Amino acid sequence: MTTALVLGGGLAGVAAAQALGQNAVTTTLVDRADYHQFQPLLYQVATSQLPAEDIARPLRTIFAAEADVDVVVQDVVAASFADRSLTLADGRTLTADHLVVAAGGRPNFFGIPGAAEHTFPLYSVADAERLRRHHRALVTEAAGTQVEPGALDIVVVGGGPTGVEVSGALAELFTALRKAGKLPDEGRVHLVDRGHAVLGPFSERAQQYAHRKLTDDGVLLRLGTGVDAVHPDHVELSDGTHLPTRTVIWAGGETGPEIVQSAGATTGRGGRLDVRPDLSVEGFPGVWAVGDVANVPSGPGEGVPTLPQLGSVAQQSGRWAGENVARLTRGEATRPFHYKDKGIMAMIGRNAAVAEVGAHRHEVDGPLAFAAWLGVHAMLLSGVHSRTDAFLSWAWDYFDRDHAATVESHDTPRRIAWGDDSQDVPHIDLGAPRT
Ligand SMILES: Cc1cc2nc3c(=O)[nH]c(=O)nc-3n(C[C@H](O)[C@H](O)[C@H](O)COP(=O)(O)OP(=O)(O)OC[C@H]3O[C@@H](n4cnc5c(N)ncnc54)[C@H](O)[C@@H]3O)c2cc1C
Incomplete structure (x- = not known):
């Protein structure tokens, strides 16, 4: 039985856990909130166009039909990529064969006072x-x-x-x-x-x-x-x-979250985790990084530009990492991430x-x-x-x-x-x- 931990229940973490669960990998998803939050509609909440509850969906509801996915609601206070482990605020330490890091980002204030x-x-x-x-x-x-x-x-x-x-x-x-x-x-x-x-x-x-x-x-x-x-x-x-x-x-x-700064890997541009074309983290077998926390390459090869922090990148990379874990469990080789580019868009009003x-x-x-x-x-x-x-x-x-x-x-x-x-x-x- 292969096991996996997913840190983060955003678009990337949910997609990864769904792919893992659908491939019979016993998965535990950990997030500090008991809900997934759909960031693209945040400003509609801020401007009273939508109540907050409408864009936050309980993780347990999302995974209700996935027998192989368990949800743990806890703040992760430490991560070790070498051990593929997460230490939770309640003192527990979880480990697994694979660790998918999908911890998103945080604001970068560039040291501006106040x-x-x-x-x-x-x-x-x-x-x-x-x-x-x-x-x-x-x-x-x-x-x-x-x-x-x-x-x-x-x-x-x-x-x-x-x-x-x-x-x-x-x-x-x-x-x-x-x-x-x-x-x-x-x-x-x-x-x-x-x-x-x-x-x-x-x-x-x-x-x-x-x-x-x-x-x-x-x-x-x-x-x-x-x-x-x-x-x-x-x-x-x-x-x-x-x-x-x-x-x-x-x-x-934005910059990479605090939790990945001390997990064992050197962070790259923007304080994010550099990943190989198959979304794994170099030097840490069984560790993957997806979504906003990762510098996801836009194609195979050295020095290619990385993809922007977008919902579709998060969702597709999460799913891809989950499928790569499944490939390994079947004894197959992993595949380099292929992004289906939907374009870029912004709603101004x-x-x-x-x-x-x-x-x-x-x-x-x-x-x-x-x-x-x-x-x-x-x-x-x-x-x-x-x-x-x-x-x-x-x-x-x-x-x-x-x-x-x-x-x-x-x-x-x-x-x-x-x-x-x-x-x-x-x-x-x-x-x-x-x-
Ligand atoms: C205001 C706003 C508007 C946007 N609009 C668009 C848009 O219109 N279109 C588009 O494509 N993209 C948009 N984006 C970008 C898009 O939303 C993100 O790229 C995408 O949601 C990132 O998903 P993620 O899963 O990587 O990270 P997140 O959604 O940030 O998820 C990370 C999760 O990890 C959890 N977590 C982190 N650290 C810990 C810890 N230590 N312990 C426990 N849990 C932890 C968090 O609670 C969170 O649930 C927008 C982003 C923002 C902020």
């Missing part, structure tokens, strides 16, 4: 829910009293896909709140980035589309400008400006998106790009939920209908009609430590 203490990262449903509650409290406060200038402003740091998507969604929320008479005129969204264009990895056309859309929606773009320090009530920018704000969202980059579809990067924007976004995300979601029809129906409504008159930050947002039982509700602990 950034770790005073910003809101957006990595988990707890992060998104904390941000939503913080903003709601500010809006409620502003409705009753005069607040200081800038108190309602939000500064988003980082103009990559996450920063652009969250800025677009916030601008929409601000417009909706203003129309409903719930937000005074002064609340603004500022997007700050050291680069000279938003959406760095995209084509110039997509960058210009996103720039135009954000500006039209009232987002103040501060490009070519860095953040030098973050304080509870303002940020210091590299051009000497002090921007008053009580809300700074960190979308400024309810009715605006950019997409570069497929490996050839066919450029589209507007409704077509939204349709591409929907297709790719429905596929990602299908790995953790059978009711993609419910997601599609919510998403078309989100895209189609002007929620401006109804969306209020303290109202219950429109839910995805998952039709779940009460036992399928996750336990979201806002005090839980971050990845």
Whole structure:
């Protein structure tokens, strides 16, 4: 009997455990949360478009039908690649024939003073829910009293896909709140980035589309400008400006999680684990790394570029590593990872998106790009939920209908009609430590 441990229940860890379980490998998946969290919809939670429960699915529900997969809900406090072991917060140590590391990433604050203490990262449903509650409290406060200038402003740091998507969604929320008479005129969204264009990895056309859309929606773009320090009530920018704000969202980059820094392997670019083409970790037989925690090569051979931190990379690499373990158990050779490139895309607002579809990067924007976004995300979601029809129906409504008159930050947002039982509700602990 072959055994495996999977560290992390994100898209990569779930896909790996599913592949292992389906190949009769006795698998234990460990995560500090009792639920999988679907990161691409985090900013919809942060901006009150979705309740947190709708994008968090209990891991035990996901694996209910997998007899060979057991779920352990514990913080992993140490890992040893040499022993293929995980030490849990409750004192137990688990070991197995294979260890699949799928521990995701964490924000990289680049040592900027105050950034770790005073910003809101957006990595988990707890992060998104904390941000939503913080903003709601500010809006409620502003409705009753005069607040200081800038108190309602939000500064988003980082103009990559996450920063652009969250800025677009916030601008929409601000417009909706203003129309409903719930937000005074002064609340603004500022997007700050050291680069000279938003959406760095995209084509110039997509960058210009996103720039135009954000500006039209009232987002103040501060490009070519860095953040030098973050304080509870303002940020210091590299051009000497002090921007008053009580809300700074960190979308400024990510690095490998703490747990892999002391597990025995030297980490590579971005504090992530370098892997061989078959996703195994050099020098540690039986250890694999997948998803955001890994520098996944885009093809065979030395020095090839690595793939970006994307949901489809996480899901496909997780599945591939699980299948490679299964190949070894059958006495076969492992196979180098082959990525089916779906392209890159970003949703800038309810009715605006950019997409570069497929490996050839066919450029589209507007409704077509939204349709591409929907297709790719429905596929990602299908790995953790059978009711993609419910997601599609919510998403078309989100895209189609002007929620401006109804969306209020303290109202219950429109839910995805998952039709779940009460036992399928996750336990979201806002005090839980971050990845
Ligand atoms: C806001 C946001 C929006 C995004 N939007 C998109 C998008 O639109 N499209 C797209 O393709 N990609 C998107 N991405 C990227 C995509 O979500 C990630 O690439 C993907 O989810 C990574 O999956 P993963 O399984 O590698 O890591 P994660 O999903 O981060 O999972 C890691 C898991 O490991 C667990 N873990 C870590 N350390 C420990 C420990 N010590 N003990 C116990 N458990 C631990 C964590 O709790 C977590 O559940 C987005 C990411 C973010 C943050």
